[in-house]
Amino acid sequence: xxxxxxxxxxxxQAGGSLRLSCVCSGGTIYSYxxxxxxxxxxxxxxxxxxxxxxxxxxxxxDSVKGRFTISRDNTKNTxxxxxxxxxxxxxxxxxxxxxxxxxxxxxxTAAYSDxxxxxxxxxxx
Numbered sequence: 001x002x003x004x005x006x007x008x009x010x011x012x013q014a015g016g017s018l019r020l021s022c023v024c025s026g027g028t029i030y031s032y033x034x035x036x037x038x039x040x041x042x043x044x045x046x047x048x049x050x051x052x053x054x055x056x057x058x059x060x061x062d063s064v065k066g067r068f069t070i071s072r073d074n075t076k077n078t079x080x081x082x083x084x085x086x087x088x089x090x091x092x093x094x095x096x097x098x099x100x101x102x103x104x105x106x107x108x109t110a111a112y113s114d115x116x117x118x119x120x121x122x123x124x125x
Contacts, residue, residue, distance in 0.1 A: 001026065001027075001113075001114055002024050002025065002026040002027035002032070002098055002114055003024070003025045003026050003114075004022055004023070004024055004096050004097070004098060004114060004115065004116035005022070005023050005025075005116055005117065006020060006021065006022050006094065006095065006096055006116040006117065006118060006119040007020070007021045007022075007023070007119060008020040008021050008119060009093075009094060009119030009120045009121045010120075010121070010122070011122045011123075011124060012086055012121070012122070012123055012124070013123070013124050014086060014087050014088060014123055014124065014125045015085060015086065015087075016086055016123075017082070017083060017084045017085075017086065018083050018086065018121060019080055019081065019082050019083070020036070020080065020081040020083070020094055020096075020119060020121070021078050021079070021080055022034070022036075022078060022079040022080070022081075022096030022116055023076075023077065023078050024077045024078065024079070024098070025077070027098075028074075028077065029072055029074060029077045029078065029079060030053060030054060030056075030072070030074045031053055031054075032053050032098045032099060032100060033050065033051070033052050033053045033098070033099040033101075033102075033103075033105075033106070034050065034051055034053075034072070034079050034096060034097065034098050034099065035047065035048070035049065035050035035051070035070075035096070035097050035099070035106070035107075035112060036048040036049045036050075036070060036079075036081045036094060036095070036096055036097075037094070037095045037096075037097060037109060037112075038090075038092035038093065038094045038095070038121075039092055039093050039095070039118075040091060040092040040093075043092075045095070045109050046061065047061050047107035047108075047109075048060070048061055048064055048068065048081070048094070049061065049064065049068055049069075049070035049081060050070065050105050050106065050107070051070050051071070051072060051079065052105070053102070056071075056072065057105075058070050058071075059105040059107075061107070063089070064083075064090075067083065067084050067085045067086075068081060068082065068083050068084070069081070069082040069084075079096060081094065081096075083121070086121075086123045087123055087125070088123050088124075088125045089123075090121060090123050091121060091122050091123050092120075092121060093118040093119065093120050093121075094118060094119050094120075094121055095115050095116055095117075095118045096115070096116045097109075097112035097113075097114065097115045097116070098112060098113060098114045098115075099111055099112045099113060100113055
């Protein structure tokens with residue numbers, strides 16, 4: 001198991017940008033498939049973006065495609081989510097997660113084994 005800790009949430013105006021970080025300890029980040037999810041009040045946790053292990057291929061939810069970018073820095077053992085053109089619908093707690101099994105992109109929460117504690121993103125309109 002690894003430990004994941006998210007940073008970078010906060011309050012931003014609509015149209016603004018934020019970059020979230022997910023620091024991984026207890027494992028090597030490029031060895032795992034990882035993802036960002038988010039959960040708004042009263043809603044289920046939903047998939048945002050994923051990155052495969054090794055090759056670093058990426059996949060995005062339609063709602064964030066073209067605005068968000070997932071990446072990782074293997075030297076820092078950290079995954080990122082660059083969020084641009086934010087709107088009120090992006091307000092949520094954002095979580096990073098790790099998947100230990102190999103396979104194609106997974107967008108279900110059940111496919112991921114370990115999670116960070118979450119970081120709040122609030123977009124004011």
